[in-house]
Amino acid sequence: MIRPPLRAFAALLGLAASTSPGQLASDPLIHQRWFEARTAHFQIYTCGPTQEVTRLAVRLEQFREAYSLLAGAQAVASPPIIVMAFPDRDSMQPFLPLRDGNPAQLAAFFNRGSDENLIVLYLSNSDSLEVIFHEYTHLLLRHNEPFWPLWLDEGMAEIYAPFTVVGGDRARIGQRLEHHLQLLAQQPLLPLKKLFAVTRDSPEYSEREHQGIFYAESWLLAHYLMLGGNPAHQAGFRQLTPLLRQGWSPEKAFTTALRTSLPAMEAELRRYLAGGKFQPLELTVRVRLDLPQAMLTRSLTPEEVCFRLGDELLHLGRLEAAESYFRQARKLAPASPLPFEGLGRLAAIRQQPEEAVRCFQQAMQRGPVSFLDHYLYAQEKYALTAHGPDQYTRLEGEPAAEIRAELQKSLKLMPDFGPAHSLLGFFEMVQGEDLAAAEQHLTRATQLEPENYSHLLSLAQVQVARNNLEAARRTLASLRLPYVAGEVRARAKDMLRQIGPPADAHPSSD
Secondary structure (H helix, E strand, C coil): CCCCCCCCCCCCCCCCCCCCHHHHHCCCCCCCCCEEEECCCEEEEECCCHHHHHHHHHHHHHHHHHHHHHHCHHHHCCCCEEEEEECCHHHHHHHCCEECCEECCCCEEEECCCCCEEEEEECCCCCHHHHHHHHHHHHHCHHHCCCCCHHHHHHHHHHHCCCEEEECCEEEECCCCHHHHHHHHHCCCCCHHHHHHCCCCCCCCCCCCCCCHHHHHHHHHHHHHHHCCCHHHHHHHHHHHHHHHCCCCHHHHHHHHHCCCHHHHHHHHHHHHHHCCCCCEEEECCCCCCCCCCCEEEECCHHHHHHHHHHHHHHCCCHHHHHHHHHHHHHHCCCCCHHHHHHHHHHHHCCCHHHHHHHHHHHHHHCCCCHHHHHHHHHHHHHCCCCECCECCCCCHHHHHHHHHHHHHHHHHCCCCHHHHHHHHHHHHHHCCCHHHHHHHHHHHHHHCCCCHHHHHHHHHHHHHCCCHHHHHHHHHCCCCCCCCHHHHHHHHHHHHHHCCCCCCCCCCC
């Protein structure tokens, strides 16, 4: 049975108290002078001072440019990055994630998604960019997330967080972080075995706060290995990721790559901390980072403001509050496609495909829509053809042509949108008319989102359909590693069993 990829626009958790459109009509924030400031890689929406917005745009582009030159363009490929830049903390307060029914106490946050990445901050906060750079580093390093232990993921994010441009072609990372050093002076280090065992469910971990001994020690260990001045450790640190990618356990990979025991490394780490010398790393890149950034600006209409605020709430799972903004936008501009785009996205999250299709159709009748809405329309239209959970069959005539055309429109507008490549590849595989195109799209999806293993499962299916069994075995073998989720490993193992071993393979106990 052919199984579809996971729905990219999956349901989000958390609801806010409902706000009526009548209440929103008197919201002074909507009637501020909002504008869009668009740079090469960021779309900033704000009603703040233009000078502060320009500084923000420059810092964001400098960070991305420096990282991309060091890590390669493929490492930073991602969906669009939307920045909601509020003028102050009070105006940002109603648009924060909820905790226990109340807005979280956050100075800024970064929300990752397969459709878009969202930065939310207020402009008068000088510390917000350190928080944003921490989270942005997670996005840039996301290809390592499946196999990196949590200490390494968070430690590297803390290394990059205090990013500063110090010259035309030079930037600095890895500066002293005084809040970590103060904590490390007050609390004993965790044994490395315990540090390596921390997961996202552990009490020591809080991605919301970036505080506590886990974060401090993760930063300290990453700083020592990367910047501590020991050439042997720096060489060993470079060998750590390849071993982890092969499926080695964090402890075995660490002791093998660094050629030391955990107790010995703990002793070195205490000496490094006591020494108090934490030299930053100065990076030289091939372009000037201090050149003016090209930035286009345009004013937003009130309905666009409502749409952007509603979309931000939508990505936080505050669905009822988002709906109020979309309905207010429809009241302000019933001929605009934006309110119906928002309501269509909302219906897709709520897994209401009939309503989603109806809203997207109304949006398209009113004007051009975004790459995401073409994709979601195709996704929800296709979902309506399923005969049951995971049961898709070949479509004929106009329904097939429309779904294919909408996905192609999405990719024309956003060529590097992984979910559209994945769904179009799956669709073409089910249709069976162009398996080469199916494999091409699924291969591209795995390149754009290698951490999304559903793409690899679909790719293996189309390789089997093309009778390229050896390629399918290689694809599925990559899903048998210990860090891959158990359900995915089980599906990969089941597919390998159905394919059977190569003709010249020796008997195996597996």
